[in-house]
Amino acid sequence: MDDRWLSVDEIADYLGVAKDTIYTWVTSKGMPGHKVGRFWKFKKxxxxxWVREDGAIDRLRTGKLVNE
Structure with missing residues (x-):
């Protein structure tokens, strides 16, 4: 089982969004992430x-869960 922490680049690629979107979601939409030093890390x-619980529902409804 792959239980490692993912970087902003990796989680953005996984979700198909831009890195800036990840930073916005972490700071304003409560996306779960942990700051390790100056880096954000995420558990898949x-x-x-979070996505299943409608954390990104506005993007999913409009079909804009893609790089901007």
């Missing part, structure tokens, strides 16, 4: 649950 399972 936490992010998956």
């Amino acid at each position: 399972e936490d992010v998956d649950a």
